[in-house]
Amino acid sequence: MPAEPTAWTRKVTNPPDAGTKLGDAVTGRRVPTLIAAAWMLVQGVVNSLSVANDLVRRGVKVDPLEPWIWELSSAVSLMLCFWVLLMADEALRARVRSVWARLAVYAAASIVFCIAHVALMVALRHLAYAVTGGRYDFGPWGDGLWYEYRKDVLTFIVMGVGIAVWRRLAARPGADDSPAPVDETAVPTTVEPAAAPTFLVRTPQGDLLIRGDEIDWVEAQGNYVALHVQGQVRLMRQTLAEMQARLSAHGFIRTHRRALVNRERMQAILTPDLGEPGVRLSSGQVAPLSESRRSEVLRLVLGAKT
Numbered sequence: 001m002p003a004e005p006t007a008w009t010r011k012v013t014n015p016p017d018a019g020t021k022l023g024d025a026v027t028g029r030r031v032p033t034l035i036a037a038a039w040m041l042v043q044g045v046v047n048s049l050s051v052a053n054d055l056v057r058r059g060v061k062v063d064p065l066e067p068w069i070w071e072l073s074s075a076v077s078l079m080l081c082f083w084v085l086l087m088a089d090e091a092l093r094a095r096v097r098s099v100w101a102r103l104a105v106y107a108a109a110s111i112v113f114c115i116a117h118v119a120l121m122v123a124l125r126h127l128a129y130a131v132t133g134g135r136y137d138f139g140p141w142g143d144g145l146w147y148e149y150r151k152d153v154l155t156f157i158v159m160g161v162g163i164a165v166w167r168r169l170a171a172r173p174g175a176d177d178s179p180a181p182v183d184e185t186a187v188p189t190t191v192e193p194a195a196a197p198t199f200l201v202r203t204p205q206g207d208l209l210i211r212g213d214e215i216d217w218v219e220a221q222g223n224y225v226a227l228h229v230q231g232q233v234r235l236m237r238q239t240l241a242e243m244q245a246r247l248s249a250h251g252f253i254r255t256h257r258r259a260l261v262n263r264e265r266m267q268a269i270l271t272p273d274l275g276e277p278g279v280r281l282s283s284g285q286v287a288p289l290s291e292s293r294r295s296e297v298l299r300l301v302l303g304a305k306t
Helices: 022-027 030-058 066-095 099-131 141-170 240-250 291-302
Strands: 198-203 206-211 217-221 224-229 232-236 252-256 259-262 266-270 278-281 286-288
Touching (some): 066 141, 099 141, 240 259, 252 286
Antiparallel strands (some): 198 206, 217 224, 217 259
16 A cells, blocks of 8 residues: 555545445444354354254254254355345445335345345355265255245344444444534634635546535545535545544534535435435435534524624
């Protein structure tokens, strides 16, 4: 990796996929993925022991490895499906704000989830049986898929609820979610504010200059910030706190621990009964709004012009 730039030149190269959530890939998915992996492992071990014990009690003779192959192959495939579901849920929430529309997508996704789970599970079982010198037969696929779907739909719902609860917990107001103090005496009222800063973003097509007043909102993405400009996303290696320090004097308001919004682009404040609370912008996008900042945002917006 190139050397870390100084505070004056930290305008870094734009990655190939400008909308990729680099920070979230490390921090936003790690904990729920580890929790799900632990849950799947424990469930797989318990189910393996239970199935083996049940077969012994019923007098069914099977290879001692078979219950472990059956249950652990299911657990591993469910873990892989969970990871994909976590990323898909993240993308869906970013693009679809309507709760009812998302529920319709989830209903269809449960079918895809089951098919993927069964396909991966059967593939792993065939591989395990081949390694141990046996042969695996899943049976009729129609009956098998229907049988698995009746179980998988409940697992899918539990996973979905777990992801939603985790996102709620992760979005709770933290130390950095408290409104930043405003020094009203820093700039005398008789002095005109300086022009909005200009940012340099490097792209494969060349260095792009983005003026602060062209930005709709800024979104924290790990060690990067995403500049939302006219429907496009440009990434810079910068913290949201640093962006706030440079833009707060130019009409930008902190609406969430990961969002800084241009006050001139605000059109509506969305309430929780319409889905997730947020700020609708003139571009049509919705930036997140935390409940702890709602009153402060309204005060700043309504008191912006006196």
